[in-house]
Amino acid sequence: MTLWRYVGLGAMIWCLGAMWMAQAMVPIPDWPRPLTPAAQLSLDQLRFAFGFAPRLVLALLVGAVLGLSGALMQAVLRNPLADPTTLGVAGGAQLALVCATILMPDVLLWGRGPVAFAGAALTTGIVMILAARQGFAPVGVTIAGMLIGLLAGAVSTAVTLSQGHYLLSLVLWTGGSLVREDWSGIWRMGAVLACGAIGARLMLRPIAVMALGSQTAVALGVPVAWLRAGVLLLAVWLSASVSAEVGLVGFVGLAAPAMARRLGARRPGQILLAGACIGALLLGVIDLALIAVARGGGPALPSGAMTGLLGGPLMLLLLPKVRAAIVQSHSAPHRRERADLCVFWLICAGVALAAITLVWGRVPLGWGMLPTQLWPQIVPLRAIGLLAAGASGALLASAGAVLQRLTANPMAAPEVLGVTGGASLGYAAVVWLVPAPGPIALALGAGVGAACALAVLLICVARADLGAARVLLAGLAVGAFSSAVLAVMTATGDPRAWTVLGWLSGSAARVTQTGAVALCALALLVLGVLILARRVLEILPLGTGIAQGLGLRGARLRIGLILLAGLATGAASVLVGPVSFVGLMAPHIARSLGLVRAGSFVAGAWILGAVLMVLAAWGARSMTYPYDLPLGLFATLIGAPWLMIALLRRRGL
Amino acid sequence: MGRAQISRRGLCRALTSGLLGLMVGGSVRAGVSRRLVAVDWAMAETALSLGHAPVAIAELIQFRKTTACVVPPGCADLGLRGGPNFEALQMLAPDLVLSSNFYGFIGPQLGRIAPVLVPDLFVPGSAVLPRLRAAQTALARAVGDQDADQALATQTEAEFSQLAAQVASYAATPVCVVTIGDARHVQIFGADSLYGGVVDRLGLRNIWREHTQFGFNAPVPIDRLLDFAPARLLVVGEVPPSVAKGLSQNIFWSRLPQVTSGQVTWISPSNPYGGMASALRFARALVAGVIQ
Numbered sequence: 055m056t057l058w059r060y061v062g063l064g065a066m067i068w069c070l071g072a073m074w075m076a077q078a079m080v081p082i083p084d085w086p087r088p089l090t091p092a093a094q095l096s097l098d099q100l101r102f103a104f105g106f107a108p109r110l111v112l113a114l115l116v117g118a119v120l121g122l123s124g125a126l127m128q129a130v131l132r133n134p135l136a137d138p139t140t141l142g143v144a145g146g147a148q149l150a151l152v153c154a155t156i157l158m159p160d161v162l163l164w165g166r167g168p169v170a171f172a173g174a175a176l177t178t179g180i181v182m183i184l185a186a187r188q189g190f191a192p193v194g195v196t197i198a199g200m201l202i203g204l205l206a207g208a209v210s211t212a213v214t215l216s217q218g219h220y221l222l223s224l225v226l227w228t229g230g231s232l233v234r235e236d237w238s239g240i241w242r243m244g245a246v247l248a249c250g251a252i253g254a255r256l257m258l259r260p261i262a263v264m265a266l267g268s269q270t271a272v273a274l275g276v277p278v279a280w281l282r283a284g285v286l287l288l289a290v291w292l293s294a295s296v297s298a299e300v301g302l303v304g305f306v307g308l309a310a311p312a313m314a315r316r317l318g319a320r321r322p323g324q325i326l327l328a329g330a331c332i333g334a335l336l337l338g339v340i341d342l343a344l345i346a347v348a349r350g351g352g353p354a355l356p357s358g359a360m361t362g363l364l365g366g367p368l369m370l371l372l373l374p375k376v377r378a379a380i381v382q383s384h385s386a387p388h389r390r391e392r393a394d395l396c397v398f399w400l401i402c403a404g405v406a407l408a409a410i411t412l413v414w415g416r417v418p419l420g421w422g423m424l425p426t427q428l429w430p431q432i433v434p435l436r437a438i439g440l441l442a443a444g445a446s447g448a449l450l451a452s453a454g455a456v457l458q459r460l461t462a463n464p465m466a467a468p469e470v471l472g473v474t475g476g477a478s479l480g481y482a483a484v485v486w487l488v489p490a491p492g493p494i495a496l497a498l499g500a501g502v503g504a505a506c507a508l509a510v511l512l513i514c515v516a517r518a519d520l521g522a523a524r525v526l527l528a529g530l531a532v533g534a535f536s537s538a539v540l541a542v543m544t545a546t547g548d549p550r551a552w553t554v555l556g557w558l559s560g561s562a563a564r565v566t567q568t569g570a571v572a573l574c575a576l577a578l579l580v581l582g583v584l585i586l587a588r589r590v591l592e593i594l595p596l597g598t599g600i601a602q603g604l605g606l607r608g609a610r611l612r613i614g615l616i617l618l619a620g621l622a623t624g625a626a627s628v629l630v631g632p633v634s635f636v637g638l639m640a641p642h643i644a645r646s647l648g649l650v651r652a653g654s655f656v657a658g659a660w661i662l663g664a665v666l667m668v669l670a671a672w673g674a675r676s677m678t679y680p681y682d683l684p685l686g687l688f689a690t691l692i693g694a695p696w697l698m699i700a701l702l703r704r705r706g707l
Numbered sequence: 708m709g710r711a712q713i714s715r716r717g718l719c720r721a722l723t724s725g726l727l728g729l730m731v732g733g734s735v736r737a738g739v740s741r742r743l744v745a746v747d748w749a750m751a752e753t754a755l756s757l758g759h760a761p762v763a764i765a766e767l768i769q770f771r772k773t774t775a776c777v778v779p780p781g782c783a784d785l786g787l788r789g790g791p792n793f794e795a796l797q798m799l800a801p802d803l804v805l806s807s808n809f810y811g812f813i814g815p816q817l818g819r820i821a822p823v824l825v826p827d828l829f830v831p832g833s834a835v836l837p838r839l840r841a842a843q844t845a846l847a848r849a850v851g852d853q854d855a856d857q858a859l860a861t862q863t864e865a866e867f868s869q870l871a872a873q874v875a876s877y878a879a880t881p882v883c884v885v886t887i888g889d890a891r892h893v894q895i896f897g898a899d900s901l902y903g904g905v906v907d908r909l910g911l912r913n914i915w916r917e918h919t920q921f922g923f924n925a926p927v928p929i930d931r932l933l934d935f936a937p938a939r940l941l942v943v944g945e946v947p948p949s950v951a952k953g954l955s956q957n958i959f960w961s962r963l964p965q966v967t968s969g970q971v972t973w974i975s976p977s978n979p980y981g982g983m984a985s986a987l988r989f990a991r992a993l994v995a996g997v998i999q
Contacts, residue, residue, distance in 0.1 A: 092958055097933055104958050105930050162949040233891050233928045235957045354928060418783065418795060431797055485812075493815070553812040556789040563793045564816050680786035680795045 057318040057328055064335040071342045072110055075349075079106060106345070108234040113341035113357065114334040115243040116232070116296055117306055121333020122250050123292035124307030125314070125326045129261050130285040131195055132268075134315075135465065135526055137307035138293035140196055144304075145203035145210075146177025147297035152210040167298035174294035177202045182286070184701050196465060197642075198701060204635050205694040208687045230301040230358015232341055239299050246295045247330075253288045254326055261285065262322045303358035305534040306333045309365045312527060316372040340364050359541035362534030369531035370514050373524060393654030396647055400658060404665040408444065411672035412436050416679040438570045439562035443671035443685065444664040445573035446626035447636050451663020452580050453619035453626075454637030455644070455656050460615055461525055462595035464645075467638035468623035471525065472532030476507020477627040479536045482543055482554045493566060497628045504624030507532050508616060558631050562671045562685055565629055573625060580622050581660050587615070588653035630685045636663050639693035646700035666693055741802035741850050746791055746817070749828050750805035752776050752982030753843050757855045763799055765791050773978040775988040789813070796820050803849055807842075824849060829980070835904040839983050863983055870994045871909045877997055881914040882906055883938040885927075886979075887946050890953025892926035901979050902943065905990045914938040930959040940965040941993060944976040972996040 076085075079102055086099045095103060120138065127136040138144050150173020154161045161169060184198035234240075254261075260281050263271045268278050296303060310333035311325055319328040341357045343364070348354045412433060413424045424432055450468060457466035468474055480503020484491050491499075514528045540558075543551050565573075584591070590611055593601050623637070630636075643666075644658035670689035674682055743761040745751035751764045755776035764770055767784035783799065786792035788809075793816060796804075801821045806814065808827040817823045826842035829835060840860065847856030884902045885893040895915045896902040906913045914935045932940070940963070946954065954960050965971050974996050977989040 092962070100958070100962060101930055101933070105928075159947055159949060163952060231891065235891060235930070235959050348928075354926065418798065428798065432794055435794060435797060490811070556812055563790065564813065566815075675792075675794070680784050680792035682786055682790050682792055 057314070057324070060317050061328065061331050061335070064332070064339070068335055068338045068342065071339070075342060075345060076102070076106065078349075104235055104237075105233070108237050108240050109232050109341065109345070110338070111240050112234055112243060112300070113232055113338045115240065115247055116300055116303060117310070117337030118330040118334035119243065119247050119250060119292050119296055120303060120306040120337070121310035121314075122247070122254060122326060122330040123289045123296075124333070125311040125329035126254060126261075126285055126289040126292075127307075128311050129265060129322050129325065130282050130289075132265065133196055134312060135196055135308070135530070136199075137305075138289075138296075139203065139302075139304055140308070141199035141290075142177045142181050142201075142203035142206065143174045143199075143290050143293050144297055144302050145206035146173040146175075147171070147294055148302065149173050149206040149210045150176070152213055156213055165298075167295070170298035171291070171294045173206075174290060174297060177206055178286070178290045182283070184698065187702055198698075200465070200470075200638075201694050201697055201701075204690050205698075208690040208694070211687055212683065212691070230303040230356050232300055232357045233354075243295070243299055246292060250288060250292045251330075257281065257285055257288075258323050258326070265322050301356075301358055303337065303361060304537075305361045305365045305530075306337055308527075308530060309361075309369050310336060312369065313372055336365055336368075337361065353542075355542060360538050362531075362536075362538035363542075366531045366535030366538065370510065370528060373514050373528055373531070393649055393651065393658075396649060397654060397657050397661065400661045400665065404444075404661055404668065407665060407672075408440055408668050411668060412440060415672060416676035418680075421676075438565055438567055439671055439675075440668055442565040442570040442573050442629050443562040443667040445570070445577040446629045447640070447663035447665075447667025447670075447689070448577040448660045449573070449580060449622040449626040449663070450630070450637040451640035451659045451666075452577075452584055452656060453622040454663075455641040455659040456584065456591070456615050456619045457637075458641050459591045459595055459652060459655070460612055464642065465526060465638075467635070467641075468619060469635055469637055470533070471511065471529030472507050472534075472536065473504050473511075473529070473620050473623045474627050475533040475536030476510075477501070477504040477624045478554075478558065478631075479503045479539060480506065480624075481557060481628070482540060485550050485553050486543070493569060497569070497625070500628045501621065501624035504620050504627070505617070507536070508620035512613060512616065562629065562674070563682060569629070573629065576622070576625055577660075577664075580618065581657070583618065584656045584660075585653060587611075588651075588656065590615075591652035591656065630667070630689075635686065636666055636689050636693065639689070639697055640666055642697050643693065643700065646697070742800065743803050743805060743850070744785060744796060744799055744801040744821075745805040746785065746788055746810050746813075747805055747807035747828070748774070748788070748978065748980050749839065749982040749985075750807055750824070750826070750842065750846070752978075752984045753839065753846055754805060756859055756982065756984050757843065757847055757850070757852065759846075759850050759852065759855075761805065762801065763795070773976070773985075774981060775978065775984040791817075793820070805846065829901075830899065832899050834898055834907065835901050836908055836983075836986065839986070843983065859983075863987060866987060867908055867990065870990050873994050874909055874911060874997055877939075878910050878912065881912040881935070881938040882941055882997075883914045883932070883935045884941045884943060885932070886944045887942060887950060887954065888926045890950050890957055891929055893929055893932065895927050895931075896979070901981065901986055902977075902989060905986050905993065908986075909990060909993070929957060932963055933959060936964050938965075939997070940971045941974055941996065942971055943974045943979075943989070972999075 076082075080086075080098050084096075084099065086095055086103045090103070092100060092104065124137040127138075127141060128134055147170035150169050151162075151166060154169045181195065181199045181202050184202075185195040188195065188198070260271070260276045263274050263276050264278065264281060271278050271281075293307065311329035313332050313336075314325050314328035317328070317332075319325045337357065340360055340363065344355050344357055344360060413429070414422070415424075417424060453473075454467040457468065457471060458464055460466070477500040480499040480501070481496055483503070484496050484499030488495055510532060511525065511528050540554065543554060590606060593604055593606060594612065640663035641655070641659040643662050644655055647658065649655045649658035666689050667685065669692055670685050673692065674685050674688040677683060677688070741759075743754050743759055744763040745754060745761040746765045748764075748766075748770055751761055751770065752774060754761050755774075755778065760779045761782065763783035763785045764778070765785040765788040767778070767782060771778055783795070785795060790813070796817075797820055804817045804821050804823045806817060806823050806825045807829075808825060809829065810817075811825060814823060814825060824842075824846060826838065826845060828838050828842060830838070843859065844853075844856050847853050884896040884906060886896075887893055896906075896913075897915050897917055898904065898907055898913060903913050903915070960966060972993075974989070974992045977992065978985040
């Protein structure tokens with residue numbers, strides 16, 4: 055059976071690596087016996103017994119817990135994209151810890167665990183309330199989770215920035231450092247894993263029935279709602295424990311179960327077990343490599359941020375045969391659409407908003423109109439920023455709208471597909487390789503990076519068909535890889551890293567006149583193309599068969615539209631940075647306004663993206679004057695609550 | 708309605724007069740000295756030490772807490788160092804913007820508002836103090852006050868030499884300058900940092916020969932400190948209570964000979980991104996701690 059052969063191979067690689075490292079550190083005859091008092095050990099033995107050995111074990115345990123947690127979530131939600139980060143668990147834990155560190159540092163004397171769990175439980179609770187309104191439809195749950203996660207992340211960044219400094223220990227924590235100096239964390243993690251395994255074993259049979267679909271499960275007498283809540287609670291507890299112990303470790307929970315399925319695990323029990331094993335080996339091997347790098351004189355890199363470095367490419371390699379299918383939720387019943395009117399009002403609102411923010415806001419002496427004497431100086435400056443922000447919002451939103459239409463998947467967005475990650479890699483490469491790069495070189499770098507990420511995406515998924523879930527998985531893998539590379543760059547402490555970090559935060563204030571005009575032209579061009587292509591956008595989501603039957607060349611059109619989305623994203627991220635979620639939110643808001651048909655949906659999303667970013671540019675400039683907040687962050691703070699309310703009001707998306 | 712309009716007008720008038728006053732004041736003073744604004748903290752300190760206080764400084768809230776200089780009360784806040792508020796900058800109408808190589812990426816935008824001084828201050832592998840000294844001279848030349856530069860340089864050198872003489876007998880023992888990050892990580896300062904530069908200037912021996920590990924998240928695990936066991940451990944800054952608890956339970960920390968024999972020197976916090984004034988303050992604290 056190939057699955058276990060692969061797992062065995064991985065285990066062997068890990069064992070050999072660990073043994074080699076261990077004997078390089080302390081020769082085998084000198085290995086300290088268990089339970090030797092620390093005072094009797096030499097320096098190297100001390101490091102071996104209390105630093106190296108626990109770290110090895112901890113990596114395995116954390117990986118296993120995350121793999122199990124991800125597999126549980128994916129099984130019970132019947133969604134290959136569910137994992138602790140996409141369900142908002144990690145975001146909640148981080149927010150709680152940030153708030154505790156800044157506002158009530160004494161609370162942390164009780165330990166990080168309870169604080170992190172409280173935060174994670176709170177956000178997951180909100181996600182579950184939203185999910186219940188959707189009848190626990192897989193797609194709805196994941197969207198709610200990602201939204202809450204985004205919101206939590208944005209709030210914690212805003213809280214940190216409002217204090218005017220970033221916190222080193224927090225950065226370390228979010229990076230997921232596995233450095234240890236005793237065994238206490240290992241016992242805790244081991245107990246967590248044991249409890250998780252027992253819980254999963256007890257619920258295994260109903261989970262297996264659930265995997266057949268909730269209607270079948272109900273018919274077979276499974277209390278679906280209770281089971282779902284129980285399994286999710288277990289999974290959340292597992293990942294919150296990891297958050298508390300070592301911090302954010304991304305991607306393992308998503309990738310391990312997917313790899314298990316790819317390597318041939320079929321039954322739920324098999325997937326759970328193999329997911330845990332693969333998760334352990336994935337994190338174990340990555341951590342060994344990082345220890346080797348640090349021992350070789352390299353920088354000490356946080357393991358949690360590095361998981362994408364190995365996991366990303368591995369996932370892409372395995373992708374062609376990953377079994378990933380999203381069970382589509384039924385779309386909301388068609389309401390009679392008053393599209394023209396709605397789009398008209400949106401345009402009015404956008405123009406009015408832009409005009410107001412041009413002259414009203416925060417100036418050094420308080421809130422109010424800009425004094426007319428200063429207009430010639432300041433208004434052109436604001437107008438450039440406004441145009442650029444609006445245009446980039448429109449571009450991101452149209453990219454998101456196209457991708458959501460194409461993949462018939464409401465979770466698709468340029469940020470989710472790793473396109474912005476590729477753009478930031480391109481930008482960082484230019485900063486690193488070109489001495490004193492100009493704005494055109496940087497824009498080109500970001501554009502080429504975005505296109506490359508898309509090309510990788512296309513190559514990986516083109517071998518099979520462009521199945522929705524597979525595209526998303528590939529995108530998440532590309533995104534995880536690029537964020538790991540960026541983490542390595544910032545960890546070097548090189549001044550160039552500051553340039554990249556400054557750009558990552560995103561700001562409308564740095565755009566030149568030419569840049570703003572170019573962005574506007576591009577945004578209008580994209581709008582025109584999409585309106586012309588509205589029939590295609592209407593038909594493609596219905597499936598390849600129907601599209602062919604209606605005489606469309608599906609594959610070519612899809613590739614063309616995806617490329618368009620990639621270019622739009624690349625151009626926009628030069629300005630707003632890679633962390634904006636307008637591309638995810640604007641199309642959703644458009645849909646929640648009742649814009650369902652392709653033409654009005656795309657136009658509505660375009661305008662909403664622009665409005666959202668204009669509002670964000672104004673808020674980012676005014677709220678914490680004179681401290682500019684990152685644009686993408688403010689867009690999230692505005693858009694996410696709106697979407698949450700929309701989710702609460704309506705059943706289904 | 709009427710009342711609201713009046714109050715709005717009143718507000719406008721107040722704003723206008725305030726801003727105009729700011730500008731008129733600036734143009735009057737421009738005859739004597741130039742209107743400076745500082746994006747970089749080291750350059751802000753340099754300007755303050757030279758007696759040419761900037762009219763605005765970036766991240767002023769934190770700067771006031773950490774700087775070794777006295778900031779005049781009228782000084783305005785420019786926002787983030789990496790992303791200053793260009794509108795506020797434009798309204799201040801400066802004659803010269805003080806930046807550094809750290810903020811080279813916003814150079815073009817700053818250049819559209821006023822001439823920019825961009826000295827290379829913190830360069831990996833290169834000593835900081837001579838660079839600060841050169842930047843000070845460049846700034847003095849830009850504001851046309853070379854006398855202040857000479858006087859300040861002489862005074863600084865004299866104090867450094869005096870402090871170095873006080874610790875001359877300690878030159879044999881190497882030192883290791885760290886700040887505590889969390890209970891498991893520290894930042895270590897090499898010769899290319901402000902603290903490392905001071906250690907070298909005082910004639911002490913810095914045991915950390917590599918580049919400074921001080922960045923966004925480039926920390927050193929605490930067990931690395933065991934390699935520097937004979938060195939005198941200089942810990943800069945305060946430790947939050949939760950970290951102090953974790954530190955006391957850290958087996959590597961407790962195993963450090965400096966810790967077991969109670970020979971850790973705690974030094975009051977300074978500004979690692981500051982200028983010569985911060986360097987001097989750190990030097991005084993270091994000498995006081997070492998002699999004690």
